Amino acid sequence: MKTATRLSLLKPSPIRAITDGTPPGAIPLGLGEPTWDLPEPARRALLRAPGPCGYVPHAGLTDLRKAVAAFHGATVDEVLITTGSQGALFALFQAWVEPGTKVLVPDPGFVAYPALARMAGAEPVPYALSPDRFRLDADALLQVLAATPDASAVILNLPSNPTGGGGDLEALRRVAEACVARGLLLISDEVYRDLHFGVRPPGLRDVTDRGVVVSSVSKGWGAPGLRVGWAIGDPAWLTPARVVHGYAVTGTATPAQWAALALLEHSEAILAEARAAICGRWESLAEALHEHLGQTVSPPDGTFYHFMPLPLSAHADPLAFALRLRDEAKVVVIPGLAFGEGGRRHARLSFAATPEQLREGVTRLAPYWRG
Ligand SMILES: Cc1ncc(COP(=O)(O)O)c(C=O)c1O
Numbered sequence: 001m002k003t004a005t006r007l008s009l010l011k012p013s014p015i016r017a018i019t020d021g022t023p024p025g026a027i028p029l030g031l032g033e034p035t036w037d038l039p040e041p042a043r044r045a046l047l048r049a050p051g052p053c054g055y056v057p058h059a060g061l062t063d064l065r066k067a068v069a070a071f072h073g074a075t076v077d078e079v080l081i082t083t084g085s086q087g088a089l090f091a092l093f094q095a096w097v098e099p100g101t102k103v104l105v106p107d108p109g110f111v112a113y114p115a116l117a118r119m120a121g122a123e124p125v126p127y128a129l130s131p132d133r134f135r136l137d138a139d140a141l142l143q144v145l146a147a148t149p150d151a152s153a154v155i156l157n158l159p160s161n162p163t164g165g166g167g168d169l170e171a172l173r174r175v176a177e178a179c180v181a182r183g184l185l186l187i188s189d190e191v192y193r194d195l196h197f198g199v200r201p202p203g204l205r206d207v208t209d210r211g212v213v214v215s216s217v218s219k220g221w222g223a224p225g226l227r228v229g230w231a232i233g234d235p236a237w238l239t240p241a242r243v244v245h246g247y248a249v250t251g252t253a254t255p256a257q258w259a260a261l262a263l264l265e266h267s268e269a270i271l272a273e274a275r276a277a278i279c280g281r282w283e284s285l286a287e288a289l290h291e292h293l294g295q296t297v298s299p300p301d302g303t304f305y306h307f308m309p310l311p312l313s314a315h316a317d318p319l320a321f322a323l324r325l326r327d328e329a330k331v332v333v334i335p336g337l338a339f340g341e342g343g344r345r346h347a348r349l350s351f352a353a354t355p356e357q358l359r360e361g362v363t364r365l366a367p368y369w370r371g
Contacts, residue, residue: 009118013111014338018322022332027361030332031350032161034222034304036277038259039270042223045262046255053254058246059238060230061257067264072205072213072232080238082245083252085191085216085229086112091248092212092231093120093153095240096185101152104144108134108336108343110161110189122152128342129165134307136167138174145178153185159192159201162339162348163307164300166201176208185237186211191229194220194271195278196302205232212237219303220271221263228252228260278304284355288362293369304352307336307343311369315345321368322347329364 019030059065060081069076082088089112097103099121105113107126114124127144130137136158145151156175159166179186188204190213204211216229229252231238245251263270282299285306289295297306314321318335325331336343351358 006119006121010115014319015111015334017319018326018332018334018338021326023327023330026326026330026332027353027357027364028332029349029351029353029357029361030334031352033224033352034219034274034277035352035354036222036274038223038225039221039263039266039273041262041266041270042221042226042259045259049255049258056251056254056257058242058251060251061254061261064228064257064261064264065230067261068230068232071264071267072215074205074209074232077235078209078232078238080231080242080245081252081257082214082229082231083249084218084224084227085189085214085231087227087245087249087252088214088216088229088231088241089113089116089155089187089189090119091241091245092185092187092214092237093117093122094244096237097122097152101150102148104141104148104151104154106155106157106160107340108160108162108346109155109339110157111339113155113157117153125151126340126342129160129163133165133301134160134163134342135165135301136171136175138167138171141175142178145182151182151184153187154179155187155189156204157189158203159196159300159302161192161303162305162334162336162343163346164192164303164305165307166301169202169206172202172204173207176204176211180208180210188213190215191219192303194302195274195304197275197279197282197299201301210234217260217263220274221260221267222270222274223259223263226256226259228256278351281351281353281355281358282306284358285349285351285362288359292362292366304350306349306351307346308333308349310336310345310347318344318347325365325368329368331361331364333365
């Protein structure tokens, strides 16, 4: 047996190296998903499924497209329903990223971006985030863009996995203008935008409708297993992506789209509850960090991730440090290095875990930071 050559482009995720082999009783602060129940409207929608369960149009269930369009202040023909935002990213990259070109990705950034670029035959080129709070740094990005004449796409993630950092309107405007001027595909991944701590962070559509926003019900609406996401943008960008997505998976499962529609119809209450959940959990984490490590921390712009500075002694081999935390302290955290070289000095702690898990997790971690 011989795998296709393109498989060699995909490096195994270091996240798996940490999470596979998690010992029994370990506290899971490595999670990238909400841990609360699927909201009631989705559960009801799944139970009252009508008779036939047929295909729906490749662009998605029309009522769901309408609901997503209303949520984003877009028109229906600017919405493509996909299998999670990951399905949208895959389809957009395959449709628009020419082999041999380059894709600008945040560093540290979500692990799928470099892999998706490579699968499209392109090379990921990292751009740094701001050194203070790991937010979008327009100067850093534009400098890399200017030095990359063969770029075909730029990806933003606001707020960011793993850092929780967002970006301000001016930074977004400058990046959007540069991409529009060069005719590049600008994708803004905003899956965490509604998980904030009082002020909704800016998104790409606040400054332009010339790029593509991707999002999903996975984080804010608490339904990662439904696998429903979307891309919002000019149909000229979306139609080729729809063709790819159609051939790859035909469409997202129809019952999942019914459930997603029910979630979108109750967005206000569901998102408010999710925010209340992460605020409460953030407080538990912040209190525990203060009590056990004397740290005073402020919440991220959004997400349920705390990007925690590692002790100096862990900088040389953060993966080994995270494995020690997993196997000795029995707490799973993800080393920031898994998200790129820019994350070497930090670890990602997910506070989607329960308040009890957060308190116990920090108690167990503390000696490794103090010592
Ligand atoms: C930044 C970011 N984008 C996209 C995704 C993919 O999520 P989904 O396909 O469930 O929408 C994730 C999942 O963790 C993520 O963290």
